[in-house]
Amino acid sequence: GILAYLNSEAELAAVLGHEIGHVTARHGVRQQSAAQAANIGLTIASIFVPEINTMGGSNLANIVGGALLSGYGRDHELEADRLGAEYLTRTAYDPQAIITVIGVLKNQELKDAELAKQEGREPRRYHGVFASHPDNDTRLHQAVGEAEKNGAAHAHFEGRREFLAATDGMIFNDNSEQGIVRNNAFYHDELGIAVQFPRSWQVHNLPTSLVAVSPQGEAQLQMKLDESPRGTPGEYARRLVGSGAQVRSLDVNGLPAAIFDLPNTAGGVVFHNKRAFVLQAQGKTRNNLTAYRDDIISTVRSFHALNDEERQHVKPLTLNVITARTGDTFANLSHNSPLGLSAESYLRLINARYPSG
Structure with a gap:
């Protein structure tokens, strides 16, 4: 899932905020996605949107990445992004994490396009709306900027260290x-x-x-x-x-x-x-x-x-957080990786450094 490719609490909050944005804006989401969104726990929902704190459920895994991955059309996506950014500012998270998360998905789309070319198939689309990288999307930046302008001045918390500590040892890419x-x-x-x-x-x-x-x-x-x-x-x-x-x-x-x-x-x-x-x-x-x-x-x-x-x-792979040393590169870190030919690409995607950097 998308969780392995996130790098901070703010990015996880952005995924959740985007999902809840679709619900509160009453977009015509598919029945399955609506059911998933309705199952966010009372605690999580009330953090972002007190108005929907009557919702039940507690399965976080079902919510991560649903609407954000599939997309519901340009206007609805932008509205969900704006609402998500607004919810982030209410809880002191950096609303720019919305843009970062969509960039994560775009990079995965670019990687899949590379594989699709090799495999002779059509590439998969994520988020459903972005032809270019979100870093260059004016309407998206305006939507997030509006929420940022109207939000709390202290809304810049990322929680990177806390997130990495919580996901260290998480199973990756295996079943x-x-x-x-x-x-x-x-x-x-x-x-x-x-x-x-x-x-x-x-x-x-x-x-x-x-x-x-x-x-x-x-x-x-x-x-x-x-x-x-x-x-x-x-x-x-x-x-x-x-x-x-x-x-x-x-x-x-x-x-x-x-x-x-x-x-x-x-x-x-x-x-x-x-x-x-x-x-x-x-x-x-x-x-x-x-x-x-x-x-x-x-x-x-x-x-x-x-x-x-x-x-x-047969034991599954796990994510392990290490501190890079002088001279370390993605190429040499991936040299003996069990991920095979895609090892460097995976490491770059996980660390938000795809395709270069």
Whole structure:
């Protein structure tokens, strides 16, 4: 979630203030977002907006990032930003944190645009309204400036040290139930499996599948799970890709498997604990797939049952606050990071220094 990318209490307050702004302005939010907003605890709600202190609920996790991430149109977003800034000044937080938080989202959007170009997909949009960076958005600065002008003169508290102390050790970017990626290797404790993807590929651990994308986005390799496979791996592969495919049965690290090959797809099927794990690749063109066939087959052959040593890797990553020393750079701090190719970008995003600085 967004919490890992914030750097102060004021920024967290800005997220909450923006959300509450949508509620108090009675914007036509979607039912789910409205329900989330209504579940902010009485204490949190009354801090920002005493008028809504009759609201119930206490689940902070449901509120962080909802409306702010999705966006409800330009005018509504600006109004929520203005109200959020007003709520910040009432509680002595720096209203400029509204702009900072939207900058955090914009930087994530820029990073996703970079990945989307590599992966051949459309980039995701955050906040729904900003074509340029919020630092350059005149109407946003006017909205926040209005609240700042009418607010308390002492409204400049950031709470950076307090926030970092509270989030030190927080789990980051991992869900052990969904499996964990370390240095392009995927580990899943419950399923008891491990597989190594090519080092130069980008690996995305999604809720329903695992996807690896080649360096230029020319090929994708996806792993899916079938809980009730029928027949042998070879028979399964033929049903999957058709009888015209070249299918070869083999043993992969002690597990029954089959490799398949067609001009437009390639990959394999591995059986483990009465489940079928399908690793199937496709390319933008036939030549693209041909260029990566060795990588694809090597990935299939790397599939194996999780061992005791690897189970140590299944533990989730945590955020740890350190003090930078003279000569430290994002590049050298990320050198041995388990986040792989995206390590430096993640460190920059977390520390509000993306894409440079």
